[in-house]
Amino acid sequence: MTQSPTSIPWSIAVPPEVYCEYCGVKMSDYHADPQVMMEIQLEGPRLLHEKYGLPLRRSVSPDFTAYATGSTLGLEVDFSSVHPPSPLGHPISSIEEAVALRVPDDITKAGLIPAMLEYFEYMKAHAPEGVSVGFGVGSQGPFTTAVLLRGNDIFLDIYDAPEKAHHFLQTITDNSIAERELSYSITGTKPGGSIGYADDYGGMLTPEQYIEFDVDYLVQIAEHFGAENRTIHTELLRRPHLKILQDHGWTYIDVGTDPYLTVRDCAEVLDIDWLVQFKTSGEMLLATPQQVQETYRRMVADGAQSMLVELCPGVPEDNIFAFIEVAREFA
Secondary structure, three states, X not given: OOOOOOOOXXXXXXXHHHHHXXXXXXXXXXXXXXXXXXXXXXXXXXXXXXXXXXXXXXXXXXXXXXOHHHHOOOOOEEOOOOOOOEEOOOOOOOHHHHHHOOOOOOHHHXXXXXXXXXXXXXXXXXXXXXXXXXXXXXXXXXXXHHHHHHXXXXXXXXXXXXXXXXXXXXXXXXXXXXXXXXXXXXXXXXOOOEEEXXXXXXXXXXXXXXXXXXXXXXXXXXXXXXXXXXXXXXXXXXXXXXXXXXXXXXXXXXXOOOOOOOHHHHHHHOOOEEEOOEOHHHHHHOOOHHXXXXXXXXXXXXXXXXXXXXOOOOOOHHHHHHHHHXXXXXX
């Protein structure tokens, strides 16, 4: 059981839709123009720094969401809305189509990658002095990508045609590796012994299935890049899944706003670093300032190692100030 630290670090995550809200820009305009995207990524943090004292940002990057991972295998994404982007259905309608899937011969010409490369080059040429430009794709876990490509039928595939499901997942894994290698080559960086994942559907598998159809493929990617330090953002897990990740070498687990896990669950099961996030909607957007602070204190009392809340559009300013005020009590 991990002991709660005496000082609790805290942070506020701000997604692009919130930066757009504060800047008065539509999400569709944000994604349609690299100059607008870059300006929002710099001006949004500046506005929140002035209002709440949050950190300034001195980096930008092409932001086409984690869906970019699956886009190279056929996932289409709607960027036309004023709301955050969303997938346009599941492109793979049968397990036979899934088996026939192949890693693109030229990953730079697949899915959203050409647009990302175009935006990257624009930002490199026009970013203000002192602002770094990043590029990242491929961090989405293979099983989550499989769900986006195949829909709920993937859960039937692992029962009805497990060997074909494994073939499908191996293709996605190889594709993820190719995407990560592209990112490293573009930015001139290497994993450096660390690797991170976003994987939100694994908790819908039984513990045994979770190892076979999810974790084993994540481990394969980590071993390909020689990464011993393994981090993950994942939701929908239960307590047995936590121990599986820890036993397979994970060094940090962010369970997000998982409805099935509490601070006490993580404190009792894990001996590694972990995070349970403040629930964006119920505990921040729809709460009162008093409730925000009560929730924060309860989570700390239950053993929270650190505290984070991700904002969404419409969060009352008073609630943000209340979160910061109580966070400073423990920091």
